[in-house]
Amino acid sequence: CGVFGIWGHDQAAKLSYYGLHALQHRGQEGAGIVSTDGQYFKSVKGEGLVNEVFNEEKLNSLTGKSAIAHVRYTTAGGGGIDNVQPLLFRSSTGTMAVAHNGNLVNANHLKQHLERSGSIFHSTSDTEVIVHLIKKSKKPRFIEQVKEALSLLKGAFSVIILTRDKMLLARDRNGLRPLSIGKLGDAWVASSETCAFDLIGAEFIREVQPGEIVIISDDGIEEDRYAPMEQRAMCAMEYIYFARPDSNIDHVNIHMARKRMGKQLAKEMGHIDADVVTGVPDSSISAAIGFAEEIGIPYEMGLIKNRYVGRTFIQPTQELRERGVKMKLSPVVQVVRGKRVVMVDDSIVRGTTSRRIVKMLKEAGAKEVHVAITSPPISNPCFYGIDISSDEELIAAGRTVEEIREAIGADSLTFLSPEGLVEAVSRPFDDENGGLCMACFTGKYPTEIFPDTVLPHLK
Ligand code: 5GP
Numbered sequence: 001c002g003v004f005g006i007w008g009h010d011q012a013a014k015l016s017y018y019g020l021h022a023l024q025h026r027g028q029e030g031a032g033i034v035s036t037d038g039q040y041f042k043s044v045k046g047e048g049l050v051n052e053v054f055n056e057e058k059l060n061s062l063t064g065k066s067a068i069a070h071v072r073y074t075t076a077g078g079g080g081i082d083n084v085q086p087l088l089f090r091s092s093t094g095t096m097a098v099a100h101n102g103n104l105v106n107a108n109h110l111k112q113h114l115e116r117s118g119s120i121f122h123s124t125s126d127t128e129v130i131v132h133l134i135k136k137s138k139k140p141r142f143i144e145q146v147k148e149a150l151s152l153l154k155g156a157f158s159v160i161i162l163t164r165d166k167m168l169l170a171r172d173r174n175g176l177r178p179l180s181i182g183k184l185g186d187a188w189v190a191s192s193e194t195c196a197f198d199l200i201g202a203e204f205i206r207e208v209q210p211g212e213i214v215i216i217s218d219d220g221i222e223e224d225r226y227a228p229m230e231q232r233a234m235c236a237m238e239y240i241y242f243a244r245p246d247s248n249i250d251h252v253n254i255h256m257a258r259k260r261m262g263k264q265l266a267k268e269m270g271h272i273d274a275d276v277v278t279g280v281p282d283s284s285i286s287a288a289i290g291f292a293e294e295i296g297i298p299y300e301m302g303l304i305k306n307r308y309v310g311r312t313f314i315q316p317t318q319e320l321r322e323r324g325v326k327m328k329l330s331p332v333v334q335v336v337r338g339k340r341v342v343m344v345d346d347s348i349v350r351g352t353t354s355r356r357i358v359k360m361l362k363e364a365g366a367k368e369v370h371v372a373i374t375s376p377p378i379s380n381p382c383f384y385g386i387d388i389s390s391d392e393e394l395i396a397a398g399r400t401v402e403e404i405r406e407a408i409g410a411d412s413l414t415f416l417s418p419e420g421l422v423e424a425v426s427r428p429f430d431d432e433n434g435g436l437c438m439a440c441f442t443g444k445y446p447t448e449i450f451p452d453t454v455l456p457h458l459k
């Protein structure tokens with residue numbers, strides 16, 4: 001998912017709408033904006049893409065100088081309009097709206113406790129847990145209540161909370177999901193990715209730190225903590241696949257990081273007899289360019305993408321997914337016919353994409369197809385909000401590289417090593433893995449995993 005927030009701007013809703021467009025790649029299943037004028041709250045939400053949910057009239061109804069916004073990618077809680085965020089909770093003691101990216105690993109555990117003590121849930125999204133925890137807190141001040149609630153959460157969250165007089169930003173104590181702060185004139189902005197700041201002309205200020213809560217109001221910005229920072233563990237998949245190439249996370253530009261991943265992979269592969277290097281649009285183009293540069297073979301556009309078809313991974317069933325890939329990608333026959341092709345992609349999850357593309361390139365006349373993947377094999381599920389959800393779906397779980405190669409029909413298959421990945425991303429931290437979460441590759445989870453942690457897609 002993607003979250004966006006703005007405090008203190010006459011065009012709060014319109015800027016949020018632009019912000020959501022910049023974050024659209026983070027979720028295509030639903031979008032919403034909640035605004036406040038310091039008295040009343042207005043909400044517009046819907047299923048589908050940002051431009052399907054909003055129009056001029058709806059944006060005009062979102063009055064007030066502050067707003068938070070969300071694009072939804074269903075992991076926890078399933079679909080349906082009740083799960084589209086921001087969630088808005090009206091109450092006489094304090095209305096609040098919440099937008100959340102990430103997946104809590106103890107949501108079920110907390111939910112059972114809350115229900116036993118009388119909380120009534122309106123959605124199946126684990127975001128609602130946060131609100132009930134705040135309401136249940138016995139602390140006297142609102143900020144203390146929020147801090148207490150956040151301190152009980154385990155797992156991944158980058159969250160924005162909007163009240164009548166404040167906008168709160170917080171990240172989990174490992175910093176699994178990104179969240180940055182920016183400034184637009186006198187207004188404060190927050191976004192999952194910095195590309196939204198560039199779009200609206202805001203200046204990047206800094207990232208919200210793991211374990212930190214930032215309180216923004218008309219009095220300015222106040223920095224506080226609800227918990228100490230633990231081992232930094234930014235999701236490696238943000239760099240590999242999820243984030244937009246023009247965004248920066250912890251001062252590392254995504255496009256440049258992907259290029260380095262491609263170069264590193266080429267180094268690890270050693271000598272290869274090939275005629276062209278191609279990437280799978282859009283997510284692995286940066287890496288393919290780096291790879292081609294490293295081995296001194298031209299990068300070519302061997303595949304084109306129909307940009308009017310949504311991301312195929314998002315569609316729920318295997319059958320639809322298979323059909324989606326075909327609708328989405330086509331080979332450029334003149335580029336691949338009679339050639340030994342290196343096909344660079346960012347990841348193999350179920351193997352559907354790679355298998356189809358290898359077949360497609362061969363049908364288009366490619367003599368050999370060598371698959372080069374700029375991540376290590378994904379052999380463990382993700383509990384933190386990326387849709388890599390169960391062992392059975394992961395082609396790399398319990399298979400050797402040779403077995404995967406055979407399953408996708410490639411002439412060779414090479415994965416980037418975990419060390420090579422860390423080296424290529426080059427984060428400016430001394431923490432383990434440069435402060436990356438690598439759990440889906442290594443099985444080493446940065447948080448505890450609860451006995452009742454439900455795999456996101458099974459909820
Ligand atoms: P597969 O077909 O192997 O299941 O999916 C891998 C492909 O899906 C890659 O090309 C990657 O760009 C794309 N993809 C879409 N969504 C995701 C995601 O959430 N995680 C990962 N790792 N890849 C994804």
Ligand code: SF4
Nearest residue numbers: 235236382437439440
């Ligand atoms: Fe990202 Fe993998 Fe960690 Fe999940 S397990 S947060 S996808 S690196």
Ligand code: MG
Nearest residue numbers: 280281283284
């Ligand atoms: Mg891809």
